[in-house]
Amino acid sequence: MALAEGVLQLIEDAAHQQEFKKVTTVWLEIGQLSGVEIEAMSFCFDAVTRDSIAAGARLEIIALPGSGWCMACSETVPMTELFGECPQCGGYQLQVTGGTEMRVKELEVA
Amino acid sequence: MCTTCGCGSDEVKIDGEHSHHDHDHVHADGTRHSHDHDHAPGAAHEHAHSHEHGHRYAPAHSHAPGMSTKRMVQIEQDILSKNNAYAAQNRRRLVERGIFALNLVSSPGSGKTTLLVKTIEMLKGRQQVTVIEGDQQTSQDADRIRATGARAVQINTGKGCHLDAHMVGHAMEKLELVEDSLLMIENVGNLVCPAAFDLGEAHKVVILSVTEGEDKPIKYPDMFRAADLMLMNKCDLLPHLSFSVAKAIEFARRVNPGIEVIEVSATSGAGMTDWLDWIERGAAGSRAQRRDAAAGIA
Ligand SMILES: Nc1nc2c(ncn2[C@@H]2O[C@H](COP(=O)(O)OP(=O)(O)OP(=O)(O)O)[C@@H](O)[C@H]2O)c(=O)[nH]1
Ligand SMILES: [Mg+2]
Ligand SMILES: [Zn+2]
Ligand SMILES: [Zn+2]
Ligand SMILES: [Zn+2]
Numbered sequence: 425m426a427l428a429e430g431v432l433q434l435i436e437d438a439a440h441q442q443e444f445k446k447v448t449t450v451w452l453e454i455g456q457l458s459g460v461e462i463e464a465m466s467f468c469f470d471a472v473t474r475d476s477i478a479a480g481a482r483l484e485i486i487a488l489p490g491s492g493w494c495m496a497c498s499e500t501v502p503m504t505e506l507f508g509e510c511p512q513c514g515g516y517q518l519q520v521t522g523g524t525e526m527r528v529k530e531l532e533v534a
Numbered sequence: 535m536c537t538t539c540g541c542g543s544d545e546v547k548i549d550g551e552h553s554h555h556d557h558d559h560v561h562a563d564g565t566r567h568s569h570d571h572d573h574a575p576g577a578a579h580e581h582a583h584s585h586e587h588g589h590r591y592a593p594a595h596s597h598a599p600g601m602s603t604k605r606m607v608q609i610e611q612d613i614l615s616k617n618n619a620y621a622a623q624n625r626r627r628l629v630e631r632g633i634f635a636l637n638l639v640s641s642p643g644s645g646k647t648t649l650l651v652k653t654i655e656m657l658k659g660r661q662q663v664t665v666i667e668g669d670q671q672t673s674q675d676a677d678r679i680r681a682t683g684a685r686a687v688q689i690n691t692g693k694g695c696h697l698d699a700h701m702v703g704h705a706m707e708k709l710e711l712v713e714d715s716l717l718m719i720e721n722v723g724n725l726v727c728p729a730a731f732d733l734g735e736a737h738k739v740v741i742l743s744v745t746e747g748e749d750k751p752i753k754y755p756d757m758f759r760a761a762d763l764m765l766m767n768k769c770d771l772l773p774h775l776s777f778s779v780a781k782a783i784e785f786a787r788r789v790n791p792g793i794e795v796i797e798v799s800a801t802s803g804a805g806m807t808d809w810l811d812w813i814e815r816g817a818a819g820s821r822a823q824r825r826d827a828a829a830g831i832a
Binding site for chain 1 (some may be wrong): 536611756
């Protein structure tokens with residue numbers, strides 16, 4: 425998957441700037457509404473990093489909950505899917521406010 | 535989500551050459567120089583080059599063995615931030631030259647290349663079109679485009695399942711795009727990954743052929759949400775199929791209420807004038823934007 429390549433690129437850039445040669449753990453923040461499948465990401469991460477500085481690194485996923493602003497209820501409500509309904513009023517007038525993140529948070533390096 | 539694409543940009547080739555081995559960059563002012571990774575800001579090719587190949591990890595100085603201790607490094611960066619920076623640079627270069635650029639996305643075989651060939655033929659003498667072709671292997675699609683007389687560059691992504699903005703930036707340099715022209719980018723046939731990668735285009739155009747299921751828009755919502763126009767292709771086959779056009783449109787609007795829809799047949803030519811009109815409206819906007827910007831500077 426393409427996103428795993430993006431993760432590796434950010435790691436390689438950091439390695440270049442901060443002069444480390446081995447990555448042992450990678451923390452990713454992945455929003456529930458980002459469309460990223462954790463299993464696919466883990467699988468691809470292993471494949472993409474096989475011959476890289478991050479070969480064998482542990483992948484830690486921090487899942488961030490989805491949330492949206494419901495116009496009808498005038499409040500922030502939890503969301504579990506991108507085009508889902510408001511859990512309070514059942515309406516679809518929801519604007520996503522959180523949960524679409526795809527970020528490399530930090531690395532443990534040696 | 536596809537799991538076959540976990541691989542290296544090392545395999546990317548533009549017209550048969552490894553893009554990152556060709557570090558001869560032509561700038562907008564016509565100067566050519568080989569690459570030393572310190573482009574001045576504002577130069578045509580200003581992105582920081584991460585592709586320094588094998589020497590990347592060569593240590594500047596070696597540490598004594600046994601001295602390495604673990605430490606934490608904060609990154610706090612969006613996974614797509616790098617691509618987005620390249621895309622913004624491509625977009626700026628396109629807008630400056632009044633070029634209207636479209637990113638054509640679809641499943642494999644829905645008719646992207648056939649549609650491009652037809653479009654180029656119908657625009658002949660009216661509008662100059664250049665094409666960037668993305669495929670994992672072969673230059674067949676670029677050859678089909680060149681047979682029409684239009685200029686085309688082929689990007690082969692190897693195992694990669696989508697184009698990214700960095701590859702497209704290099705392909706644009708190769709093409710030396712003409713002011714006020716049209717740039718068509720045919721992405722790798724894949725309804726998943728290309729949705730996430732902005733290339734710097736004005737619009738993504740998703741092609742759904744009527745030989746596929748009506749429910750593709752809800753199965754691949756990210757792509758149909760990212761697109762501004764849906765072309766329903768192969769409509770000449772509708773009499774032989776049970777495909778419901780209305781249902782497909784309903785599904786598409788469920789994930790993207792604002793999406794425009796045009797029904798076409800790239801082989802019979804039906805609906806093509808609506809598609810060309812849509813292009814002309816966009817191209818006129820891009821030309822006007824360039825002229826306004828030029829007037830502003832003058
Ligand atoms: N009947 C019919 N066939 C079409 C039409 N457009 C394309 N085709 C056929 O569909 C097949 C695939 O067309 P291509 O243009 O190669 O499709 P593509 O999307 O470029 O394919 P990839 O680049 O492999 O993803 C070819 O056999 C075309 O002749 C159409 O409007 N009607
Ligand atoms: Mg094609
Ligand atoms: Zn993919
Ligand atoms: Zn509500
Ligand atoms: Zn480059």
